Structures are given as structure tokens and as C-alpha cells.
Amino acid sequence: MQKVTAFAPATVANVSCGFDILGFAVDDLGDKVTVSLSGNPGIRVTKIEGDKGKLPYEADKNTCGVAIHAMLEQMDFEGGLEIELYKGLPLGSGMGSSAASAVAALVAVNRLLGNPFEKKELLPFAIEAERIACGAGHADNVSPALLGGFVLIRDYHPLDVIPLNVPRGLYCTLVHPHLVLNTSDSRSVLRRNVSLKDATTQSGNIAGLVAGLFQEDMSLISRSLNDVIAEPSRSVLIPGYDEVKEAIKAAGALGCGISGSGPTIFILSPNEEIAWEVSRLSQQVFEKIGLPIDLYVSAINTRGAYIIEEEQ
Ligand SMILES: Nc1ncnc2c1ncn2[C@@H]1O[C@H](COP(=O)(O)OP(=O)(O)O)[C@@H](O)[C@H]1O
Numbered sequence: 001m002q003k004v005t006a007f008a009p010a011t012v013a014n015v016s017c018g019f020d021i022l023g024f025a026v027d028d029l030g031d032k033v034t035v036s037l038s039g040n041p042g043i044r045v046t047k048i049e050g051d052k053g054k055l056p057y058e059a060d061k062n063t064c065g066v067a068i069h070a071m072l073e074q075m076d077f078e079g080g081l082e083i084e085l086y087k088g089l090p091l092g093s094g095m096g097s098s099a100a101s102a103v104a105a106l107v108a109v110n111r112l113l114g115n116p117f118e119k120k121e122l123l124p125f126a127i128e129a130e131r132i133a134c135g136a137g138h139a140d141n142v143s144p145a146l147l148g149g150f151v152l153i154r155d156y157h158p159l160d161v162i163p164l165n166v167p168r169g170l171y172c173t174l175v176h177p178h179l180v181l182n183t184s185d186s187r188s189v190l191r192r193n194v195s196l197k198d199a200t201t202q203s204g205n206i207a208g209l210v211a212g213l214f215q216e217d218m219s220l221i222s223r224s225l226n227d228v229i230a231e232p233s234r235s236v237l238i239p240g241y242d243e244v245k246e247a248i249k250a251a252g253a254l255g256c257g258i259s260g261s262g263p264t265i266f267i268l269s270p271n272e273e274i275a276w277e278v279s280r281l282s283q284q285v286f287e288k289i290g291l292p293i294d295l296y297v298s299a300i301n302t303r304g305a306y307i308i309e310e311e312q
């Protein structure tokens with residue numbers, strides 16, 4: 001094999017109550033990375049498209065290069081690799097942009113080098129890339145981007161990643177206001193301490209959400225989509241957030257929250273029809289505010305990252 005291209009999807013991290021420990025993947029939207037063997041030793045980023053010139057070509061600053069470097073440190077590989085990155089995701093959007101690049105790069109290199117690692121074993125390398133991009137090695141974007149579906153990170157030390165059930169019919173609407181919020185900045189506004197009362201409320205909601213996913217109990221999922229830890233500090237950075245939350249209630253959506261660190265808002269619905277209806281209602285909210293948005297309606301992606309093309 002000389003050249004492999006892989007795709008990794010956009011992801012919604014936190015899913016309201018699961019700060020740094022829950023995430024899910026969405027369909028269609030994502031990044032593509034092509035990795036080729038090269039005669040010159042080392043890792044080089046040779047092409048980046050779709051980033052409006054914003055991303056670094058230095059391999060030790062780009063999440064593709066950082067993830068691949070972390071992987072190669074664990075194996076015997078003296079050769080060279082060239083990376084082409086095709087960004088499908090906007091930067092600083094809260095849709096796991098940095099994670100999608102890292103995961104697609106890892107999946108491509110793993111195949112190129114004859115699959116030395118199981119898919120799940122690639123996660124620690126992707127986490128190293130998140131540390132560079134976001135200032136924290138959180139795994140709630142990279143895990144669903146790699147594995148698909150809903151994923152729980154039960155623990156980081158050692159890493160314990162649990163795939164969860166995806167209820168039939170569950171749909172997601174993503175509302176992306178045209179603002180940039182860097183994850184490192186959105187993390188810096190968080191309170192450092194949590195009260196016992198909030199810790200109890202949050203734990204109940206996480207447990208309820210996980211149980212709701214397995215029991216395919218839409219009402220329980222709905223009651224559990226509640227974040228008392230990150231949302232109060234972050235929602236003030238997102239114009240229209242409270243209005244969207246209010247507008248979707250009557251339409252039958254299960255609830256909404258900040259996707260990752262924002263500004264994207266995710267809305268979960270029990271079927272596709274409601275997912276389209278809440279997308280229409282969100283559009284109305286942002287038209288009133290006068291802020292342009294992009295809207296995406298998607299089923300939950302259960303496939304995760306995958307190979308698109310291989311050249312011998
Ligand atoms: N390949 C990459 N794709 C996206 N962001 C990258 C990449 N490499 C480095 N970064 C850096 O990561 C940050 C974007 O990540 P982040 O704020 O986490 O976005 P998102 O909220 O969409 O996941 C930017 O500062 C960007 O420069």
C-alpha cells in the first residue's frame with residue numbers, strides 16, 4: 001500500500017450532562033485525510049484544503065501530525081509520511097474539528113502500515129493531538145469520531161471507553177452560528193469547583209441518560225439532558241441559545257445543549273420529522289437575532305471513522 005484516505009465524522013461532545021465523558025458521532029459531516037509513504041523520513045503536512053488558510057503545516061502543531069507522531073513512537077517505523085488534509089468541519093465550532101482530523105489521520109496510517117493497532121488502541125494517540133489543539137487531552141470527541149455511536153469515557157487513567165446503545169429513531173439537529181469559540185477559551189470560563197448539590201444533580205442526569213439510551217426510553221433521555229456544570233458558564237457566550245431552548249420545547253424535541261464547547265447547539269429528537277421541524281424553528285430564532293447559521297440534520301452515526309480509498 002502506498003496511499004490511504006480515511007474519513008472521520010463530526011461529533012457532539014458532553015451531550016449536556018457528560019462533561020468530558022460522553023459524546024456521539026453524526027453522519028456525513030467530517031474531515032478527510034490522505035496519508036502516503038514517502039522516501040524522505042519524517043512526517044510532513046503537504047496539503048490542507050477547506051481551512052481558509054488557518055491551520056498550521058508544521059506537523060507538530062497540526063492534530064494529524066501530532067496524532068501520527070504519538071502512534072509512531074509506539075512502533076518501529078523509520079520511513080517518511082506525507083499528509084493531505086481536507087477539512088469538512090469549521091474550526092472552533094464545537095463539532096470536534098480538531099478530533100476529526102486526528103482520527104482520520106490515525107485510521108489512514110494504521111491501514112497504510114498494515115493495521116498494527118486495533119481501532120480502539122488508536123485512542124491514546126488521538127488524545128495527544130487534542131492536548132495540543134485544546135489544551136486538554138479530552139476524549140469525548142475522538143472516541144465517538146473513531147468508534148461511532150454514543151461513547152462513555154468511564155475513566156481516563158487508565159482509559160476505559162464504553163460504547164453505548166443508540167436508540168432507534170434518534171435524530172440530531174446541529175445549529176452552527178457563525179462564531180468561533182476555541183475550546184481552550186471555552187474551558188477557561190468554567191468554574192473550578194462544583195458544589196455537592198450540583199455534583200449530585202449531574203450524576204443523576206448522566207446515569208439517567210445512559211439508562212435512557214439502553215432502554216430506548218425517549219422520555220428518560222429528555223429528562224436527563226440537563227447540564228448544571230458547564231452550560232451556565234458557557235451558554236452566555238452563545239447568542240440565541242436560551243431562545244432555541246425555549247422554541248424547541250413545544251415541537252416535541254427531547255432537549256438541547258451546547259455541542260462540545262460551542263458555539264454549535266445540538267438538539268435531540270425522537271424522529272427525523274421533529275429534527276427538521278426544530279431546525280426550522282432554530283432558523284427563525286437566528287433570523288430574528290440577525291446571526292447567520294448553518295443547519296444539519298442527521299441520524300446518529302454508528303460507523304465512526306472509515307477508509308475511503310487505498311492505492312497500491
Ligand atoms: N487539523 C486540525 N484541525 C482542526 N483544528 C486544528 C487542527 N490542527 C490544529 N488545530 C487547532 O485546534 C483548534 C481548533 O480546535 P477546537 O477549538 O477544538 O475546534 P472544535 O471546537 O471545532 O473541535 C484551533 O486552534 C486549530 O488551530
Ligand SMILES: N[C@@H](CCOP(=O)(O)O)C(=O)O
Nearest residue numbers: 013020094095096183260261
Ligand atoms: N469536553 C470538551 C469538548 C470540546 O469539544 P469541541 O468540539 O468544542 O472541541 C469541552 O467541553 O471542553
